[in-house]
Amino acid sequence: MKVLVAVKWVIDFNVKVRVKSDSMGVETANVKMSMNPFDEIAVEEAVRLSEAGAATEVVAVSMGLPQCQETIRTALAMGADRGIAVVTEAELQPLAVAKLLATIVGREEPALVIMGKQAIDDDSNQTGQMLAALLGWSQGTFASALSLDDHAAEVTREIDGGLETVELSLPAVVTADLRLNTPRYASLPNIMKAKKKPIEVLTPEELGVDVTPRLQTLKIEEPPPRAAGVKLDSVAELVDRLRNEAKVI
Numbered sequence: 282m283k284v285l286v287a288v289k290w291v292i293d294f295n296v297k298v299r300v301k302s303d304s305m306g307v308e309t310a311n312v313k314m315s316m317n318p319f320d321e322i323a324v325e326e327a328v329r330l331s332e333a334g335a336a337t338e339v340v341a342v343s344m345g346l347p348q349c350q351e352t353i354r355t356a357l358a359m360g361a362d363r364g365i366a367v368v369t370e371a372e373l374q375p376l377a378v379a380k381l382l383a384t385i386v387g388r389e390e391p392a393l394v395i396m397g398k399q400a401i402d403d404d405s406n407q408t409g410q411m412l413a414a415l416l417g418w419s420q421g422t423f424a425s426a427l428s429l430d431d432h433a434a435e436v437t438r439e440i441d442g443g444l445e446t447v448e449l450s451l452p453a454v455v456t457a458d459l460r461l462n463t464p465r466y467a468s469l470p471n472i473m474k475a476k477k478k479p480i481e482v483l484t485p486e487e488l489g490v491d492v493t494p495r496l497q498t499l500k501i502e503e504p505p506p507r508a509a510g511v512k513l514d515s516v517a518e519l520v521d522r523l524r525n526e527a528k529v530i
């Protein structure tokens with residue numbers, strides 16, 4: 282079975298993000314970019330399915346600026362077989378990404394799409410759900426375990442208060458949560474091999490998808506700085522302050 286993995290190129294999780302002076306976006310010039318961490322987990326899961334013989338081909342898809350191909354190279358170095366980049370200078374919101382992915386799914390006909398539960402730049406947590414809705418496919422979101430047979434996937438989901446196990450008929454969309462696996466580091470030989478793996482480059486126009494943003498950003502602000510903490514002498518004083526100063530109990 283063919284597996285499609287969506288990988289987003291985002292500001293590296295170690296970088297302290299700075300808001301631009303016009304409050305309309307964040308600084309991305311000269312900032313380290315990497316694969317969205319939940320997408321690394323998605324790639325790892327797809328590669329493990331391939332190594333176990335359950336997946337016949339793993340296709341990594343990324344969308345955005347031309348440099349998003351770097352993140353496809355990382356997926357190829359981790360073990361994906363080939364890549365598809367949808368290149369545009371336009372801002373891509375989750376609905377546009379979901380529509381582009383749905384079109385690629387139409388061309389590639391995978392039995393399974395694995396993606397991250399959330400991109401750490403926009404924190405939307407929408408794209409997987411929108412993709413499943415557009416395709417009319419089953420969805421298993423926040424997966425912390427995944428097993429497959431020819432017709433169905435069993436997904437363990439992290440929900441408030443515990444774990445839920447659902448069976449999905451294939452084809453399906455699965456979104457990866459943190460505990461699904463620990464992604465591998467790409468070895469140097471695999472990074473070299475990845476340079477020879479093919480990446481098809483497309484545009485939204487070629488796919489016939491209108492990516493016009495549906496949401497307008499009004500303002501982006503830094504979070505307020507945290508006030509310094511204080512050391513208290515006793516639990517009684519803590520309770521008193523929580524009750525009378527912070528008024529939270």
Ligand code: AMP
Pocket residue numbers: 287288289290317319320342343344345373375378395396397398399400401403404405406407408409
């Ligand atoms: P979001 O709904 O924006 O939080 O993103 C959820 C997941 O959708 C991400 O973890 C990726 O797997 C996928 N995704 C979102 N945007 C893109 C993009 N521009 N290119 C590839 N995959 C994306």
